[in-house]
Amino acid sequence: MERSTSILRLVASVLVALAICLARDVARAEDIPVPIDLQATLLAKVVGYDRNLAERAGDRVRSVLIGNPSDPTSMPFVRQMRMALGSIETFGKLPHAEEIVEFTSAAVLREKCRSERISIVYLGPGLRADIEAIRDALEPLSILTVSANPEDGSRGIVLGFDLVYGKPKLVVNLAQARKQHVDLVAEVLKMMRVIGA
Numbered sequence: 764m765e766r767s768t769s770i771l772r773l774v775a776s777v778l779v780a781l782a783i784c785l786a787r788d789v790a791r792a793e794d795i796p797v798p799i800d801l802q803a804t805l806l807a808k809v810v811g812y813d814r815n816l817a818e819r820a821g822d823r824v825r826s827v828l829i830g831n832p833s834d835p836t837s838m839p840f841v842r843q844m845r846m847a848l849g850s851i852e853t854f855g856k857l858p859h860a861e862e863i864v865e866f867t868s869a870a871v872l873r874e875k876c877r878s879e880r881i882s883i884v885y886l887g888p889g890l891r892a893d894i895e896a897i898r899d900a901l902e903p904l905s906i907l908t909v910s911a912n913p914e915d916g917s918r919g920i921v922l923g924f925d926l927v928y929g930k931p932k933l934v935v936n937l938a939q940a941r942k943q944h945v946d947l948v949a950e951v952l953k954m955m956r957v958i959g960a
Contacts, residue, residue: 795888795911796926799840803847805924805933806909810883811855814946819882819905824859826883827875829897832865834889840911841887866890869900876904886910886920894918898939905944916958921945925956932956 797805810816810824826848830841845861853859866872876884884901886894888911898919901908910916913925916934921943923934938959940947947955 795924796913797911797924797931799843799911800847801931802911802924803844803851805931806883806885806922807848807851807854807859809922809933809947809951810907812948812951813855813907814948815905815944816855816857816882819880819907819944820857821880822857824854824857824882825880826859826861826885827864827872827881828861828885828887829864829866829872829890830887831889831893837887837889838863838865840889841885844885844887844911866893869893869896872897873900873904876901876906881906883907883909886912886915888912891915894920902939902942907945908939908943927956934958 813819816824828841828845831837841863845863848859848861851859864872864875872884875881884897884906886897886909890897891912894910894915895918898908902919907922908920909922910920911924913923913934916923916936919936919939921936921940925932925934933955935947935952935955935957936959937952937957
C-alpha cells in the first residue's frame with residue numbers, strides 16, 4: 764500500500780512538472796513575458812482599483828479562465844493560472860472563484876458570462892484567432908477581459924501584462940475599458956501603459 768502511494772505521488776509530480784514545462788513552452792511561443800504567478804498577483808491587486816467591481820461582482824468575484832482545447836499547451840497554462848489565483852485570499856476585498864472553460868465560441872462565452880455574473884475573463888494562450896470575436900461578444904457587458912499576451916490589448920482586450928526593461932508592466936486599453944464599464948482609478952492608470960485612450 765505504501766509503495767503504491769509513493770508511485771502515485773511520483774506520477775503526480777511528473778504530470779505537474781510536464782504541465783509546467785508545456786506552459787513555459789507556450790509562453791515562449793506566444794511571447795508571454797510575465798510569469799503566471801506574477802500575473803495572478805497583479806490581477807488580484809488591479810481589480811481592487813476598479814470602481815465598478817462591487818456592482819459587477821456582487822458578493823463574489825467570479826472569473827472564467829479560457830483555454831483552447833485544440834492547443835496542447837493552452838489548457839495546462841490556464842490550469843496553472845487557476846492554481847495561482849486560488850492561492851490569493853481576496854480580489855479587492857471580495858472573495859473569488861475561478862472556473863476553467865474550454866473555448867467553443869464567442870457566443871457561448873458571452874451567454875455564460877451574462878447568465879453567471881462573471882466579472883473577469885482571462886484568456887490563456889492559443890486564442891489569437893478568436894480575440895476579435897471574443898472582444899465583440901463581450902463588449903456590451905460589464906466585464907474585465909485580461910490576456911496573458913500583451914499584444915492582445917491593441918486588439919481590444921482590456922488588460923494585459925508586459926515586461927519593460929525587465930520589470931512587469933500592466934497594459935490597459937482605456938477605450939475598451941470604458942466600453943466594458945471597467946473604471947480604474949487614476950493613480951493606477953499612471954502606473955500602466957495606456958493604449959486606445
